[in-house]
Amino acid sequence: MNMGASMELGDEDLDAVIKLVRSHTGIAMNGTKRVLLQGRLLPRMRAVGSASYRDYIETVRRGGAEVTRFVDAVTTNDSAFFRTPAVWWYLSDEFLPTWQARMTARMNARPLRIWSAAAATGEEAYSLAMICLEFQRRHPSFRFAIEGTDISSQALEAARAGVYRGRTVERFEATRPELFQRYLEGGPERYTVAPALRDHVGFAPHNLLEAPPSVARYDLVMLRNVLIYFDEPHQQRVLAQVRKAMCPGAKLILGEQESITRLNTAFAFEQAHVYHIDEEAA
Numbered sequence: 676m677n678m679g680a681s682m683e684l685g686d687e688d689l690d691a692v693i694k695l696v697r698s699h700t701g702i703a704m705n706g707t708k709r710v711l712l713q714g715r716l717l718p719r720m721r722a723v724g725s726a727s728y729r730d731y732i733e734t735v736r737r738g739g740a741e742v743t744r745f746v747d748a749v750t751t752n753d754s755a756f757f758r759t760p761a762v763w764w765y766l767s768d769e770f771l772p773t774w775q776a777r778m779t780a781r782m783n784a785r786p787l788r789i790w791s792a793a794a795a796t797g798e799e800a801y802s803l804a805m806i807c808l809e810f811q812r813r814h815p816s817f818r819f820a821i822e823g824t825d826i827s828s829q830a831l832e833a834a835r836a837g838v839y840r841g842r843t844v845e846r847f848e849a850t851r852p853e854l855f856q857r858y859l860e861g862g863p864e865r866y867t868v869a870p871a872l873r874d875h876v877g878f879a880p881h882n883l884l885e886a887p888p889s890v891a892r893y894d895l896v897m898l899r900n901v902l903i904y905f906d907e908p909h910q911q912r913v914l915a916q917v918r919k920a921m922c923p924g925a926k927l928i929l930g931e932q933e934s935i936t937r938l939n940t941a942f943a944f945e946q947a948h949v950y951h952i953d954e955e956a957a
């Protein structure tokens with residue numbers, strides 16, 4: 676492969692790549708992503724032996740295994756343990772006690788079902804498992820299951836491995852030292868999530884533009900830092916699918932930069948980052 680000037684992604688190829696990204700993931704990109712896309716696609720082109728972007732685009736268009744690798748390359752999978760602290764205090768101090776009080780009053784108590792949608796490399800799903808296990812220490816009858824999904828198979832592989840290092844681990848240790856001690860094992864270079872967390876968390880592939888991953892509905896959906904990648908029609912499409920996955924009374928948690936109040940959706944704002952199904956609009 677000629678690594679010279681021809682490796683610049685020209686306008687026509689850039690447009691074709693942007694269309695492919697949008698059709699496979701819903702992610703909206705524009706010309707400002709030229710350098711990012713070049714950096715992400717060149718290693719894939721080397722791996723499959725494409726001589727030009729045109730060749731590589733044709734390979735992806737033909738479908739098959741390279742589509743999975745293409746999606747891995749164009750998605751941004753960064754995450755963190757206990758991202759946005761206010762959300763975690765809301766879940767521990769408000770959401771879980773309210774849920775448990777409701778279940779205790781019922782004859783047919785059932786496990787809490789949580790969906791970490793766009794789970795990336797798993798930090799959010801494992802953070803959820805930690806606060807649920809902490810809650811269970813005080814309320815032994817509390818039961819729960821967490822499902823993490825993502826469109827990127829590479830991110831899911833990392834999530835299943837549950838091995839973390841570097842800044843994500845340092846930040847976790849600095850902000851929640853007790854939970855860090857209890858639920859991460861190994862170190863100092865490489866930490867693994869404790870088996871107690873894995874027992875409650877499963878990971879599966881899922882595209883948010885499609886029907887929900889499970890017929891059983893969820894009581895809590897974390898949909899954070901992914902809507903920002905979509906344009907408004909795709910945001911509405913994702914939210915309509917997510918709505919179908921939620922039980923009556925379920926909560927939806929969005930990321931810090933994601934407000935949906937301007938959109939026409941089935942959700943009503945409750946408090947910072949927290950939404951519920953608007954029964955009048957639904």
Ligand SMILES: C[S@@+](CC[C@H](N)C(=O)[O-])C[C@H]1O[C@@H](n2cnc3c(N)ncnc32)[C@H](O)[C@@H]1O
Pocket residue numbers: 699700701702750751752753754755758792793794795796799824825826827830881882883884898899900901904930
């Ligand atoms: C920045 S990460 C957010 C991770 C986590 N939710 C958090 O807030 O820390 C965005 C994730 O969205 C995923 N993603 C992008 N488009 C998607 C789609 N159409 N369906 C499912 N996941 C998608 C990406 O693969 C990536 O892992």
